[in-house]
Amino acid sequence: MNYYLVAIFALIGYVLYKFYIYPLYLSPLRKIPSPSVDSFIFGHYAFLNNKQGEAFAHLIKQYGGLVRLHAFLNQPQLLISDQKLVQQIIVTHSYEFPSYFLSETLVKDLVGDEGISLAQGDVHKRQRKIMNPLFTFANVKGMLPIFVQAGHHLKDIWIKQIGNKKEERITITDLIPKITLDIIGLAGFNYEFNSTTSDSELSQAYHSLVGLKVSPLYVILVDFFPFLRKIQTSSTNQYWDSIKTINNISEKIITEQKNATIRGNNFLSLIVNANEKLPVYEQLTHSELHCQVMQLLIGGHETTSTALTWVLYYLAKNPDVQDRLRKEILEVFIDCNHSPTFDEIDQLKYLECVFKEVLRIAPPVPLLTRYNAKDEVMNGYVIPKGTPLMIPIYAIHHDPSIWGDDAEDFNPSRWLDPEIKSKVTSSNYLAFSAGPRSCLGMKMAHLEFKTLLL
Ligand code: HEM
Numbered sequence: 001m002n003y004y005l006v007a008i009f010a011l012i013g014y015v016l017y018k019f020y021i022y023p024l025y026l027s028p029l030r031k032i033p034s035p036s037v038d039s040f041i042f043g044h045y046a047f048l049n050n051k052q053g054e055a056f057a058h059l060i061k062q063y064g065g066l067v068r069l070h071a072f073l074n075q076p077q078l079l080i081s082d083q084k085l086v087q088q089i090i091v092t093h094s095y096e097f098p099s100y101f102l103s104e105t106l107v108k109d110l111v112g113d114e115g116i117s118l119a120q121g122d123v124h125k126r127q128r129k130i131m132n133p134l135f136t137f138a139n140v141k142g143m144l145p146i147f148v149q150a151g152h153h154l155k156d157i158w159i160k161q162i163g164n165k166k167e168e169r170i171t172i173t174d175l176i177p178k179i180t181l182d183i184i185g186l187a188g189f190n191y192e193f194n195s196t197t198s199d200s201e202l203s204q205a206y207h208s209l210v211g212l213k214v215s216p217l218y219v220i221l222v223d224f225f226p227f228l229r230k231i232q233t234s235s236t237n238q239y240w241d242s243i244k245t246i247n248n249i250s251e252k253i254i255t256e257q258k259n260a261t262i263r264g265n266n267f268l269s270l271i272v273n274a275n276e277k278l279p280v281y282e283q284l285t286h287s288e289l290h291c292q293v294m295q296l297l298i299g300g301h302e303t304t305s306t307a308l309t310w311v312l313y314y315l316a317k318n319p320d321v322q323d324r325l326r327k328e329i330l331e332v333f334i335d336c337n338h339s340p341t342f343d344e345i346d347q348l349k350y351l352e353c354v355f356k357e358v359l360r361i362a363p364p365v366p367l368l369t370r371y372n373a374k375d376e377v378m379n380g381y382v383i384p385k386g387t388p389l390m391i392p393i394y395a396i397h398h399d400p401s402i403w404g405d406d407a408e409d410f411n412p413s414r415w416l417d418p419e420i421k422s423k424v425t426s427s428n429y430l431a432f433s434a435g436p437r438s439c440l441g442m443k444m445a446h447l448e449f450k451t452l453l454l
Pocket residue numbers: 099116117118128295296299300301303304307359363364365368369430431432433436437438439440441442444445
């Protein structure tokens with residue numbers, strides 16, 4: 001009996017030490033400024049769960065560029081907005097700060113564990129060396145007809161909705177993700193989702209996967225207890241069925257591209273072509289290629305769709321910006337039926353400002369997460385290896401010390417202001433991140449966004 005009691009006390013003592021005493025009173029991180037912890041179990045989670053971007057902005061203002069926060073069971077994390085540290089983490093010493101995922105298990109299920117965003121160190125360098133030269137404007141220019149056609153399609157559907165039903169309001173949030181999914185299908189791997197008219201098998205599987213409602217607690221617990229995903233429920237069945245369908249179709253797409261005698265100008269074809277010319281030890285393996293399909297699908301459509309949705313919101317709220325943009329576009333495109341060329345789109349300087357401004361005020365990726373692979377010293381504090389590090393893009397993009405007192409306003413003209421231009425760096429404008437892990441599809445997003453707005 002006494003042994004049981006000792007065991008129970010030892011367990012309670014261990015839990016108290018690991019999840020309360022050590023993180024809050026003994027860890028070297030305790031010296032870093034932090035708001036008081038309001039929940040023994042959830043740390044700062046309740047506070048951060050609500051409007052996270054604004055909560056981070058508030059913390060930075062109050063505590064500075066390096067702030068300690070506590071996640072579930074008080075596990076410490078750092079919020080880093082100090083520009084020198086941001087530069088070190090994502091640009092100069094990027095490979096010493098690998099990506100951190102709240103649930104690596106779920107991410108691996110979803111995109112596979114060999115795609116570029118999960119690859120680390122030398123594997124990432126090798127994958128990036130192959131893929132980087134393919135995501136250029138030269139290749140993206142060839143995709144312009146896909147963007148133009150998608151833009152016309154979107155316009156036709158909206159005109160029909162407004163015209164027939166005489167509606168004053170139409171819902172735009174349903175259609176934009178469908179259009180960007182269709183675009184990445186064609187530009188990414190010559191696959192027709194046709195998601196505005198009918199749901200293809202892949203589109204159904206993809207939507208059923210991303211539409212799954214998963215509680216944040218489940219996301220955390222699944223890394224500790226991966227078997228939770230194997231318990232048969234309607235949600236886990238839907239989860240595995242969708243993953244299986246996506247994997248089967250990705251496999252079919254890759255096999256088709258590999259066997260094709262004439263290859264197109266989509267990213268997968270370009271990758272397969274480049275890959276074949278490399279010595280075997282440098283090539284992407286079959287399963288690495290397989291993972292890139294899901295990678296492009298996820299990276300390449302949710303983000304652009306979010307940016308397009310926000311820009312339409314801000315244009316609706318700011319008719320003066322809308323008028324100025326329309327005027328600029330009409331000056332270049334006198335004939336509405338003329339198909340825009342890359343050079344014409346490139347002339348539209350105010351459109352460029354609108355693009356940059358919407359990604360500043362509403363960045364589709366509002367937070368970058370990393371951890372330090374070895375012990376570090378940051379601003380004089382010792383950071384034990386393995387500490388989760390968060391770079392709050394949204395909060396940095398709303399910092400008045402960089403963007404001025406109107407940081408909260410949608411003001412594309414700020415990008416014409418030489419003072420603001422001189423302050424913008426790769427450590428404070430992070431819509432596409434920066435350094436070796438910066439967005440691979442930035443140029444595509446750029447041209448796709450602008451073409452759809454025309
Ligand atoms: C407005 C649109 C987009 C935004 C704001 C955006 C933003 C980002 C950001 C911030 C990252 C870095 C993530 C991190 O380090 O954790 C990233 C990575 C990535 N993006 Fe994008 N993205 C966009 C569109 C696209 C498109 C269209 C594609 C594909 C065609 C794409 C493919 C990727 C890939 C493959 C990575 C991983 C790169 C690596 O780890 O080396 N993105 N994106």
